[in-house]
Amino acid sequence: MPRFGYLAWVEARPVVQLIFQLRFATGVVFGTGSAIGHNFRPGIAVAALGWLAATWAIYLINGVTDIAEDRENGSQRPIAQGRLPLSAATTICWILVALAVACCLFVSVHMAVLVAIMLAVGWAYSMGPCPFKMSMPGFLASVTTLGLVTYLAGWCAAGGEWSNPLLIFGIVMSLWMGLVGSTKDLPDTEGDRLAGRRTPPIVFGQQRARALIAILASVVGWTFLIASATARWAGGLLPAAVVVCTGSIAVSVVLLSAISRGDRRVRRRPYRVFMTTQYATHTTLLSANVVP
Known part of the structure; x- marks a missing residue:
């Protein structure tokens, strides 16, 4: 079972799990109105653990439902490769859901409601009657919501001192997730087409999809910069x-350049830049709010 637990963690994409924790931590900073280390309460750590369990479960569910297209796309994830049995992944998922709800309920009823919303949206993204991941509007709505609820959860766990910058930052970075996060679909058209998904490169073609995502990224980036200045x-x-x-x-x-044209690894470069930007942005904000 420990081996399956490790594989379930790999399946849930640790790099994504960490960015969710950074979003949560950002909400905590804005919620306390002070630097990390001030006004810290054990309940915040319990809430963060519960949130980690929730996001882990959500991405594990996604791995279970994406098995056919992941195999078509040549994914190296444990479920697609058969190293993590579906039965074990499902069991671990239920354990994580129970842990998430228990931790958040221990902190407050509000946290329990937020984690319930998070889990419901995550379920609807991958397993609903008409999974949100199948269409562009569904992807945008669900991914943006997962981001906003995470910032709100950190804020709530910290005590909920209102902050206009939290609202602005949360909206901008959640839109970054929803609008620019579709870069992940660029190298996976074969499997997504097999699954019947309507992702940007399938709907518009590679060239137009790349141009559209570049425009959306620029709108988010420049709007945020001008507003902040x-x-x-x-x-x-x-x-x-x-x-x-x-x-x-x-x-x-x-x-828009040739450096992301080629095999699947090369076509993932826009997504890597997208993720690097998220890490750099949250690190920049949090580094200015750490107790020396």
Whole structure:
């Protein structure tokens, strides 16, 4: 079972799990109105553990339902390769759901409601009657919601001191997830077409999809930068906005140039830039809010 637990963690994409924890931590900082280390309560750590269990379960569910297209796309994930049996993945998923609900309920009823929303959206994304992952509007709505609820959860766990910058940052970075996160679909058209998905490269073709994502990334990046530089209520967000805008330029260059044309590994470069931008943005914001 420990081996299956490790494989379930690999299946859930640790790099994605960590960024969800950084989003949660960002919500905590805005919720306390102080640097990390001040006003810390054990309940925050319990809530973070519950949130990790929830996001882990969501991505594990996704791995279970994506097995056919992952195999078609040549994925190296444990479920697609048969190293993690579906029965074991399903059992671990239920354990994680129970842990997520128990931890969040221990913290507060509000946290329990938020984790229930998170799990419901995650389930609907992969396993609903008409899974959200099958269409572009569904993908945008569900992924953006997962981001917003995560920031809100950190804020709630910290005590919920309202902050306009939290609202702005949460919306911008959740839109970054929903609008630019579709870069992950660029190398997976074969499997997605087999599964009947309507992703941007399938609907518009590779060239138009790349141009569309580049435009959307630029809109998010430049809007955030201009707003942070000019609006009083966006105080403290300018360094993070500079990172997002720089990331939007980098994503656009990679999308529209030949450096992301080739085999599947090469075609994943826009997604890697997208993820790097998220890490750099949250690290920039959090590094300014750490107790020395």
